[in-house]
Amino acid sequence: MNKTITISVAGIIAVLVSIFIGYLIGRSSVKLPETKKEVEIKWKKGDVIFDTIAMPVPYKVIIPDTIVLTDTIKTDTAALYAVWKDYHLERDYNLDFSNDSIGIVKIDAKINQNKLVSATSIIQPNILTITEKETIYKVPTLQIWAMVGTSIDLKTNKMQVGADIKGKFIIGASGLRFNDKFGYTIDLGIKF
Secondary structure, three states, X not given: OHHHHHHHHHHHHHHHHHHHHHHHHHHHHXXXXXXXXXXXXXXXXXXXXXXXXXXXXXXXXXXXXXXOOOOOOOOOHHHHHXXXXXXXXXXXXEEEOOEOOOEEEEEEEEEEOOEEEEEEEEEEEEEEEEEEEEEOOOOOOEEEEEEEEEOOOOOEEEEEEEEEEOOOEEEEEEEEEEOOEEEEEEXXXXXX
């Protein structure tokens, strides 16, 4: 009887050692990919927009209520001519509001007789593009597997087939042969 206990303990130890070695070999061969997340930030030049406003109309005109005229102001003809000449001058303005943040904003304005005659704008905005890409690896819904095994003395043999569902649940069937007797099992399992 002592001999039977020794064989049973040795068998249990052999099974535990084989399960542990199988776990290590199986675990080292399977590498689960991790989710990758990539963020790409780019600045690019937008489309150039040209726009011209010919003969713009002011949005607000203020007419003073009273005009004060005094007799003490002496008017010189040359001074009056200079004012008249200045009034009829045509002035062109190149306004540049461009910077690194907003892009190119240029306005060409033309003024004549104290009025805005035309305005031409060139706008090319800087556009910030942020692209996030997340790679998620999916576990296959169904994986078929098969396994065979035998004892060292070839008296006990087994064969298993089954399916792994979504990497979580295992179903299968086993066939066992011990000496000349056969047995069959249906197997269900879950991965932790």
